[in-house]
Amino acid sequence: MVRTARVGSALVAAGAEVLVGTAEPARHIMTAQGLDSFPLTELPPFPPREPGEEPPPAPARIRLAEPDYLTVCLAEERAAIREFRPDMVVSDFRVTGAVSAALEGVPAAWIVNSGFFTHPFPQVMSDVVPQLRQLGVPEDIACRILGDVLYIPDWSRYDPLSGITSQESAAALRSLAEIRHVGPVLKEAPDQSPSRAEARKRLGVDADGPLVYVSLGGTAQGFGPLTTIASLLGEVPARTVLVTGPNIPPERLPGHTADQIMAYTEDSMLWTRAADLVVTHGGHTSTMEALCLGTPLLALPGHAEQEWNASRAVSLGTGEVLPADDVEAEFVPTVTRLLGDRGLAHRARTVGEVLAYRDGAAELASHVMAFASLAALERKRDD
Structure with missing residues (x-):
């Protein structure tokens, strides 16, 4: 929509x-x-x-x-x-x-x-x-x-x-x-999106602290991995913002450890611009938002089409894919490593600069x- x-x-x-x-x-x-x-x-x-x-x-x-x-x-x-x-x-x-x-x-x-x-x-x-x-x-x-x-x-x-x-x-x-x-x-047109600093200012987020934005889509099909991730976010060395999607009420995740949780946001692109890492299911829109806005991503695909979408980020060196079987054991170590990878952040910004003008x-x-x-x-x- x-x-x-x-x-x-x-x-x-x-x-x-x-x-x-x-x-x-x-x-x-x-x-x-x-x-x-x-x-x-x-x-x-x-x-x-x-x-x-x-x-x-x-x-x-x-x-x-x-x-x-x-x-x-x-x-x-x-x-x-x-x-x-x-x-x-x-x-x-x-x-x-x-x-x-x-x-x-x-x-x-x-x-x-x-x-x-x-x-x-x-x-x-x-x-x-x-x-x-x-x-x-x-x-x-x-x-x-x-x-x-x-x-x-x-x-x-x-x-x-x-x-x-x-x-x-x-x-x-x-x-x-x-x-x-x-x-x-x-x-919105990616080249009209505000800077990272301005996005954080509008969202009321600390200007310099690490930020991870988590959204596994608008349907309820990602509820299983979302439940696993939600309980691990407190171990991530960053401020974490979790969007459950309009079909998964936040109260269905009583064990979440995110710093902020919401069912839906009109500001997905703003959060993506502000974040240091986006965790996504590999949906087409969320993947393209991350690529065009220059933000690294970690994809947890649930089916072949999402795997294909996520493979673009991997091919451009701006993200990684975490298989479903590895989420529970590898999610926190992988997020921690990606947050500390300055080369990854630089490549993502470069890709965003190239893709933003169409x-x-x-x-x-x-x-x-x-x-x-x-x-x-x-x-x-x-x-």
Whole structure:
């Protein structure tokens, strides 16, 4: 939702009128950016699993393919499109967004990292598309679930299409008119971010003391490692700030030893800039924030896509990956070593200086404006 809000803001700055559909709990993010929004039905998050707790049996098909969910999504989106009459619909991994747009005769685009074409997108094609057909969506529209344009919020060097091996994903990509790597889409342009000293001043943090910022994502999937880390933060030789994510209440971590804990922050980029080390699950946004802001990171990935994201920091010499099996024994020694590595800090700053001057949101918005304008001209010609 933060990424979507940033894209919306960039489109407004480019001269567009924007309406954002989002789950009700996230509408405050749009309001904070001055964006008009309306509520959309969304699936509830997975509940936190206790450390060692076995995951539930895998369902026969992904939750996104539930017919009642798809029916409601299509109805809500199509009603909004008819009322707002947009020139283009842009979806951030919402499986019905481009379908609703096509049913209403509007061009559409998706924003998604290429890692999602390994998982879960093949399941979207195998489960969601047949269900859409059963709900009466014409086959040619149901199969073009990505719409007309795919925006990858990264550089091709780190998010290459060559890594997509799934036959289902490859078939879906062939239906597109265009695929564009636009660069990272962060909450704000990295080159507009304040200095480390200014960030600490705004956050009320000591100007010189070491600071570690810990965030393992917005879902509850990182609850197990988060529980382990939370109990160890008191041993870290630095001020520690722990963000649990909106789906893990801080009270679920009664044994935490962090100096500061919160469920959610609007200031993730500010904390990342202020920190000497970011501990992350290797999510795309948190990894790119650390790289673009010049802050070393320690990644604790939970699945292959996060491992791939974290590998970028490793390849650039600005961070390390700690395997899940090593977290309990190696977390404190690793954090301590990284905090004392001046070469690491220097390399991270150098990388940040190189990466900070490309704003993916502005580039994406510029292309949307051009694509939507041309599509509108074509529709007028046909009329």
